[in-house]
Amino acid sequence: MLILGNADVRRLLDGQHTQIVAAVRHAYLEHARGETTVPESVFLRFPHNARDRIITLPAYLGGDEPVVGVKWIASFPGNVAAGRERASAVIVLNSPATGQPLCMMEGSVVSSRRTAASAALASATLPGAEPVEGVSVIGCGVINAEILRFLRAVHPELRRVTIFDLDAERAQAFARRCAAELKVTASVVADADEALAAHPLVSLATTAATPHIDLHACRPGTLVLHVSLRDVTIGGVLDAVNIVDDRDHVLRAATSVHLAEQHVGHRGFIQATIGDLLQKGPTHPRDAQRVTLFSPFGLGVLDLAVADMVLRTAREQGLGVDLPDFLPA
Ligand SMILES: NC(=O)c1ccc[n+]([C@@H]2O[C@H](COP(=O)([O-])OP(=O)(O)OC[C@H]3O[C@@H](n4cnc5c(N)ncnc54)[C@H](O)[C@@H]3O)[C@@H](O)[C@H]2O)c1
Numbered sequence: 001m002l003i004l005g006n007a008d009v010r011r012l013l014d015g016q017h018t019q020i021v022a023a024v025r026h027a028y029l030e031h032a033r034g035e036t037t038v039p040e041s042v043f044l045r046f047p048h049n050a051r052d053r054i055i056t057l058p059a060y061l062g063g064d065e066p067v068v069g070v071k072w073i074a075s076f077p078g079n080v081a082a083g084r085e086r087a088s089a090v091i092v093l094n095s096p097a098t099g100q101p102l103c104m105m106e107g108s109v110v111s112s113r114r115t116a117a118s119a120a121l122a123s124a125t126l127p128g129a130e131p132v133e134g135v136s137v138i139g140c141g142v143i144n145a146e147i148l149r150f151l152r153a154v155h156p157e158l159r160r161v162t163i164f165d166l167d168a169e170r171a172q173a174f175a176r177r178c179a180a181e182l183k184v185t186a187s188v189v190a191d192a193d194e195a196l197a198a199h200p201l202v203s204l205a206t207t208a209a210t211p212h213i214d215l216h217a218c219r220p221g222t223l224v225l226h227v228s229l230r231d232v233t234i235g236g237v238l239d240a241v242n243i244v245d246d247r248d249h250v251l252r253a254a255t256s257v258h259l260a261e262q263h264v265g266h267r268g269f270i271q272a273t274i275g276d277l278l279q280k281g282p283t284h285p286r287d288a289q290r291v292t293l294f295s296p297f298g299l300g301v302l303d304l305a306v307a308d309m310v311l312r313t314a315r316e317q318g319l320g321v322d323l324p325d326f327l328p329a
Pocket residue numbers: 075077080086087111112115138139140141142143144164165166167170192205206207208212227228229296297298299
């Protein structure tokens with residue numbers, strides 16, 4: 001059993017944006033081909049506590065070299081005020097031949113980077129009419145920071161970032177970090193609508209539990225990466241062209257698209273999955289008048305694809321702590 005801590009996982013994934021996006025693309029394609037097994041995620045919640053949760057995402061990713069495993073990821077939003085990250089995770093990879101656990105790695109880096117890679121991949125798969133010179137981010141946490149890095153890697157022409165967060169200090173600190181790290185012009189605005197109107201690409205990664213944005217302030221043809229899943233109102237969903245990662249997964253757990261399905265009684269407002277679009281290729285033109293809303297539930301196969309990359313390179317480089325006597329003799 002190989003154990004990989006945060007520093008090793010981070011080192012192995014740093015600078016690997018293109019490879020991570022390729023791994024995520026591979027996972028979406030295998031999923032679209034029916035070569036995956038992705039049971040519903042299980043949400044562990046606690047009595048008298050609507051805020052915290054721990055989610056399990058078991059999965060099988062097929063292809064020439066199948067990957068099997070599970071991510072166990074906790075979300076405790078109160079951690080942030082205490083200076084800790086909201087999310088923490090562990091990923092276990094098992095042998096597809098014997099089922100035995102092969103590797104246990106710190107999972108928060110894999111999780112945030114696969115999420116960011118999927119958002120960047122969606123922006124490349126659903127291109128607008130113009131180069132991606134600007135993006136608006138709503139929510140200034142770990143996920144949007146990572147999404148900006150991946151967007152910058154996929155769209156090197158990106159130069160301007162418009163920022164909004166309910167916590168103005170967090171927004172200012174985020175703007176300073178992004179300007180320094182990504183060499184972009186980063187400006188903080190006073191409300192969500194101002195951010196929505198600023199660019200035809202928007203990334204929503206907040207911790208809002210109920211919808212608060214109707215998207216009317218967006219420019220025609222805007223692509224909204226709705227990574228946090230619960231920000232957009234039912235009306236906003238129904239007015240948009242909806243792309244998801246998996247209909248069965250995303251239409252649960254009170255996501256905005258789930259609320260929209262409950263409201264209209266069907267799922268016909270979802271136009272396509274990202275895997276279908278990648279399979280069809282080359283690219284899907286956006287509706288020039290309507291908002292396109294990408295709502296990725298976050299499939300366990302994405303974690304496996306990136307964790308498998310980590311395990312392979314860790315073995316090549318001899319990283320991690322090996323426990324040869326972990327399993328029974
Ligand atoms: N779909 C996926 O695959 C996937 C994967 C990972 C995380 N997520 C989601 O992404 C979201 C962000 O995660 P994170 O780790 O960056 O969280 P975080 O706690 O680090 O940051 C969230 C930020 O959102 C801000 N915020 C909360 N409500 C807001 C509102 N109404 N308007 C503007 N800002 C608001 C907070 O002040 C905070 O700065 C979470 O909801 C998480 O569940 C989705």
